[in-house]
Amino acid sequence: MQVIVVGCGKVGRTIAAQLVNEDNDITVVDTNAERVDGISTIYDVMGVVGNATSFKTLSEAGIEHADMLVAVTQSDEVNLLCCVLAKKAGGCRTVARVRNPIYSAERNFLQEKLGVSMTINPEYEAALETSHLLRFPQASEVYSFAKRRTSLISFRVPEGCSLVGMPLRELSKRLSTNVLVCMARRGDDVIIPDGSFEAREGDILSIMAMPGVADEFFRRMGMQKDRVHNALLIGGGKVSFYLAQILDEVGIRSKIIEQDYKRCEELAELLPNATIIHGDGSDQEFLKEEHIETMDSMLAGTGIDEENIILSLYARDIIKYKVVTKLSHMEVNGVVKKLNLDAIVSPRTITAESIVRYVRATRNGMGSNVEVMYKMLDGRAEALEFKIKDDSVVTGVRLADMRLKRDVLVAGIFRDGNLIVPSGSDVIRSGDSVIVITTNIGFQDIHDILA
Structure with a gap:
């Protein structure tokens, strides 16, 4: 194009x-x-x-x-x-x-x-992504599919987790949950796992599941955390504004700390259900006075990336469940990832990915049917959702009979409001939404998954 x-x-x-x-x-x-x-x-x-x-x-x-x-x-x-x-x-x-x-x-x-x-709108999309992270405090990343009705959730395997040493083929039998482990990151390696894969402590795994099923999975893994009830938002910019609106709709209380008094007045008028505090959110003594230790979650959302990182490192051992760091200008690279921040949202990255996804989708007349696309793990993997058409080459074919390219996983089939965790006997139908995880970059059409 x-x-x-x-x-x-x-x-x-x-x-x-x-x-x-x-x-x-x-x-x-x-x-x-x-x-x-x-x-x-x-x-x-x-x-x-x-x-x-x-x-x-x-x-x-x-x-x-x-x-x-x-x-x-x-x-x-x-x-x-x-x-x-x-x-x-x-x-x-x-x-x-x-x-x-x-x-x-x-x-x-x-x-x-x-x-x-x-x-x-980069700031609104960043706020929406942050709200998803607060929905799953265990997660480092949450990607939504099927019009936000199912999710790909990434998390770090903790010490003592029953997943450690368990072959994935036994996961469904032992836990009786409709969850598929789609991807693993071990050190610098990105792995599309098969049934023999065994997780290790410290691995970052990505699972495909509907929200209620994911909650049950984390509970059975002993990783379930209580629901987030409140959030501290440091910085009263657009991301915090949108996030406070979203959280209010789901019953999560917001407290915003903003240095600019005029902006505080604006926020107080726009967000009647949020608590607006005039002060320096980067001042640790001020945060103690505001009882930071009572907060379930926090967004470090000032306009200075370095300040947000320092705030997040300070707060991660104080905040109960989740600290999200907004990075607007810095690259989310290996150096940043080594800091082991809870979760990162980048309005710039979200904007770029949304536009690239749209460019792929507009190739519809050229044979493409990409509905959703996310770049994962520093761009080394992609998660894509394809809407299946009547004339698709995969329609009516059993998964076991498809010759897929290496490092391609059909992670989910969304049909009639339900997520099907695929097995070899499942057949893709017209109208299905099919979610694919791959380290092959640049798929334009569902037929690109075939060898």
């Missing part, structure tokens, strides 16, 4: 890099010549220096022949205007990063009346 990416900041750079790796033709546009040159030098992309709200600049970028324009500048208004111009000039699909809560609330209007194909 021919894709124009407007905005060469960290998000635009990440999107361009991932789309190039998937054999798309990319043109980047930015008013900053140094940024354009930097991306053009490192990646195989065309660069255009100019304002993308100008038809002349869009023409130079090839809007007449583009399949999609992705606008991820710092300005919501610029992003939306670029999309409107692109729609009029080239008729291509358009994606806009929209962060202002006012615009986010008018998402349907923007898409229907302005012709924007997709809007993405």
Whole structure:
């Protein structure tokens, strides 16, 4: 596909890099010549220096022949205007990063009346991911599938866990739970396990299960934690604002600590059921005065990544169940992972993955049916959801009769509101949602899983 990416900041750079790796033709546009040159030098992309709200600049970028324009500048208004111009000039699909809560609330209007194909709000998506992590305090990552009705949950195997030394083929028999272990990370190795795989203490395992079943699994493993009843949100930015709204809907009380007094007043008006406190959330003595030890969970959500990491390291032995760290600018790389933070949310990464997922999905006319896509384990694995069509090559075929590529696992079949943990005798039907875990990167269609 021919894709124009407007905005060469960290998000635009990440999107361009991932789309190039998937054999798309990319043109980047930015008013900053140094940024354009930097991306053009490192990646195989065309660069255009100019304002993308100008038809002349869009023409130079090839809007007449583009399949999609992705606008991820710092300005919501610029992003939306670029999309409107692109729609009029080239008729291509358009994606806009929209962060202002006012615009986010008018998402349907923007898409229907302005012709924007997709809007993405990084802070709201980060808040939603954080709420999923609080739903499962044992988890380091939670990925949702089948319209959030089933989840892929990653967790570290604790000392003394009955999973240690148990061949996976015996898991269902011993526990009588409808759970599938889909992936394991052991040191730097990523493993798609078979029935003979035996977990070790410290492994990071990923299981596929519906929420109630996952609760039962963790209970039988002796890992069940009490439900989170309250959350301390340090920093009163957009992520905390959205998260407080989401938590209020599920009965979790929020306490927000914010340094800016005017912002505190705004939050108090917008969030009547949350407790808003004016103060420095990075001050450990202040946190003690606010009885941090009584909190079940915490989001370190200031605008400074380094501060969030330090806060999380301080709080992880004080907070009862879960500490989530927001990283907006830093790479979630090996150095950060060695800190063994409870859980990390990155609005930038979420935005890039959502847009790459949408690009794959829009290849529908070219044979693709990717509904959901997550990059896992530093991009070395992917979890994908495919919607099966009538004419699919896998329809009506028993799993045992399929010749799958190496390191491919059919992790779940979602049908009629239920998750089927697949066995060799199961058959994929038209209309099913099929969840695939693989270390083969870049699948576009369900038939890509076949050898």
